[in-house]
Amino acid sequence: MDDKASDQDLIRSVLSGRQEDYAELVRRHHAKVMGLCLSMLGPAQAEDAAQEVFLKAYGSLSEFHGEAAFSTWLYRIASNQCLDMTRRAARKAEDSLDTLLEAEGDRIQALLAEPDKAQGEEARDLVGRVLALLPPEYRLILTLREVQGLDYKELMEALDCSMDSVKARLRRARQSFLEKLRHFSKLEDV
Amino acid sequence: MxxxxxxxxxxxxxxxxxxxxxxxxxxxxxxxxxxxxxxxxxxxxxxxxxxxFGPVPALSSADRELFVRKVMARLPEEEAAPWRWLVPALGFSFALFALSFLPSQQEQTDPLKTLLLADAGAAQSADPLDELVGLGDER
Structure with missing residues (x-):
């Protein structure tokens, strides 16, 4: 099928038996799904998670009726996948706030002082460990909003909740994160 | 805060x-x-x-294509359209139907029956005019 075909056209084609057209849907939405998985789970687990998301989406394709954008529907599946995997990983979490504070307090403080240095691989690993201190639901909504750039309406659809709930969760997630960061910053910067 | x-x-x-x-x-x-x-x-x-919450590092198009191939390889096998299984199903039914006649053919090839049928056939094939004129006995 033409690569300019709409998502809806491709979905109809896949459902009518042209399985090969699913490749174009994966190609189009790979960056979004992979981006969310990378932010939530880190590079070691991101690819497996993203593959699972596309396999689950394929299995439920007939349940997609186009009320929301296909990408938002995928975000919903990806969000559930990431939450499941984050919760499983949290049971064997390596870092508590105290251990991270003791082991990496200085580095994190340095990172906060110079935000532009947060792009290297080491810095990203450190960022991931700090983010892992947040409850998975808070981490998810902050990632969807701040990294993936979803607006409130898209967040409602991806997280299957009301507008009020989106606002409340975002506010609480930011507050909770800033409170955790306060432990790393003896300064009054954050 | x-x-x-x-x-x-x-x-x-x-x-x-x-x-x-x-x-x-x-x-x-x-x-x-x-x-x-x-x-x-x-x-x-x-x-x-x-x-x-900085941007996620971009992935190359080669990485993306590799990912697409991996996903496609893991998809369940395509389900055939309903009419596609009708053809072999009908063929199979026909074959079964045809096979159901085989036992009666075997009966016909029973050697004893074949012999009896052959005799009866020979008797029937004798010329009825010969019987009338008594030539049948002379032979």
């Missing part, structure tokens, strides 16, 4: 997320100019966001 005695917390959240209307945003910006607590809350979050 979000301020306790400043503007509604939701307004700060909506401002940060770009969800205020133009009018609301202008009003909020005017408020920021005179409220150090709200101003600090906004600055704190923006700085935190830069450190912890």
């Amino acid at each position: 979000m301020p306790e005695n400043a503007m509604d917390h939701d307004k700060i959240t909506e401002f940060l997320d770009g969800e205020l209307t133009t009018e609301e945003r202008e009003r909020f910006q005017a408020h920021l100019a005179s409220c150090p607590d709200c101003r600090r809350a906004v600055e704190d979050w923006r700085k935190t966001s830069r450190v912890f």
Whole structure:
């Protein structure tokens, strides 16, 4: 099928038996799904998670009726996948706030002082460990909003909740994160 | 930290997320100019966001194509359209139907029956005129 075909056209084609057209849907939405998985789970687990998301989406394709954008529907599946995997990983979490504070307090403080240095691989690993201190639901909504750039309406659809709930969760997630960061910053910067 | 005695917390959240209307945003910006607590809350979050929620490194198109191939290889086998199984199913039914006649053919090839049938056939094939004129006995 033409690569300019709409998502809806491709979905109809896949459902009518042209399985090969699913490749174009994966190609189009790979960056979004992979981006969310990378932010939530880190590079070691991101690819497996993203593959699972596309396999689950394929299995439920007939349940997609186009009320929301296909990408938002995928975000919903990806969000559930990431939450499941984050919760499983949290049971064997390596870092508590105290251990991270003791082991990496200085580095994190340095990172906060110079935000532009947060792009290297080491810095990203450190960022991931700090983010892992947040409850998975808070981490998810902050990632969807701040990294993936979803607006409130898209967040409602991806997280299957009301507008009020989106606002409340975002506010609480930011507050909770800033409170955790306060432990790393003896300064009054954050 | 979000301020306790400043503007509604939701307004700060909506401002940060770009969800205020133009009018609301202008009003909020005017408020920021005179409220150090709200101003600090906004600055704190923006700085935190830069450190912890930066863009994800872009993946190459080769990585993307490899990913697409991996997903496609893991898809369940395509289900055939309903009419596609009708052809072999009908063929199989026909074969079964044809096979159901085989036992009666075997009966006909029983050697004893074949012999008896052959005799009867020979008797029937004798010329009836020969019998009438008595030539049949002479032979």
